[in-house]
Amino acid sequence: MRKVAVIGVGLTKFGELWDVSFRRMMLEAGGRAIEDAGIDGGRIDAMYVGNMSAGQFIRQEHIASLIADHAGLIPVPCTRVEAACASGGLAFRQAVIAVASGIHDIVVAAGIEKMTDVLAEQATEALATAADQEWEAYVGATFPGVYALMARRHMYEFGTTEEQLARVAVKNHHNACFNPCAQYQTEITVEDVLNSSPVCSPLRLLDCSPITDGAACAILAPADLARKITDTQILVAGVGQASDTISLHDRQTLTGLPATTKAAEIAYKMAEVGVRDIDLAEVHDCFTISEIMAIEDLGFCKKGEGGKLTEQGETAIGGSIPVNTSGGLKGKGHPVGATGVAQVVEVVQQLRGEAGKRQVDGAEIGLTHNVGGSGGTVVVHVLRRGG
């Protein structure tokens, strides 16, 4: 198996991009990544694109061909990868596997979602298809509702408070203020969150990530080749993926995602790192409770102590384990298929020391954590600055 490195990354602005089409968004992120890598696009051997539901959001399937076509890269093979909100993370993983195997050299991992061409309620309905349609959606459960069931149980078992949940949103909005690509570059307060309208108790509007347009792109190469192309090598040190039941009710626990723990265990082992070696993490905060569970399941603290860790400021930039320096899904925005790749973009920029005002000093090892649905798919990557 060959070692794999990230040689270029690119991101569009995240937000309501009414004047930019799906295909233009993809080209913009891709163009930035190519420019960042400093290579000619003609060297690309294959592409993997994470996308949850162009069919529902823009009534367009077969986006792999569309993207290869409009990127001017015919006949390079392009493959769409889907695992709901984990589509981007899985596309990145497939690209890593393609390079590691030796089948391809320069491979694009991209992610994209155009969510605002439909009404907000249609977008919400499209997102709900990540849950079990027969046994969750049929009975009236919504996507925020499923996470609310986890939040309620977490509060019941561990005394996690609504204020601790709110602090996740406040921190991530704060970080997003330093990210020019973020959807929301505005501060919010704990009171703002607690006074926002209820969605599914205990979750309120400001506990939820927004509906977002955006695209992200990373370019991978074998490490030997990357050394000749880039100055600062960013190695993909570990990749881990795990599945779980599609329905929340079929799990033993409601207070964490077992697939996170499993995927992290695999990624840590492959990267030969312990949880204490991680300098920063981009985790899947689709809801505030999701980040609290993620930091526990990844091992940054004991189960049940995620609320406290957040409250103590340990997950802020400058804390012991900065989480979602980009602003996370909450502040940066959550174009579902793009999110997993956008997380990689942030970690790469951090490890290169290019994150500006949100830079984590001396960051050498970073982690990404991308979740599909209520935890039916989880993918974790460990990235490391190389020599």
Place this chain on the structure above:
Amino acid sequence: MGVPRFWREIPNRYNLIGTRCGTCNKIFFPPRYICPSCRRTGKLEPYKLGGKGKIVSYTVTYVAPNGFEDQAPYVMAIIELDEGPKLTAQVTDCSPGQVRIGDRVEMVFRRMGQEGEDGPIYYGYKFRLA
């Protein structure tokens, strides 16, 4: 969505019929057709559940999906049935503030929702405090 999609699950939804693995005796609801423990050596047969259980977690849904708007705010819960399996269901015939984790509940047969104004009306299980 076509009517057959809902029609084919009617026995399970109306009567709370799951499956039971004859090899390891584990009971599944919603029904499974492969036992995750026994896989090819499993022997799954229909199994009717009693419809009694307790609330493991709950949420009050204020922002309802299409077809459920007129019911909001309503309580959704994960319920652990006395036979072991857990399911997601609405808790009905109560005020949203009334439900607590650990409360005993029992199944009732109810109208679930409707697809559009002229679309099919769906029925199935809800639960009420026992």
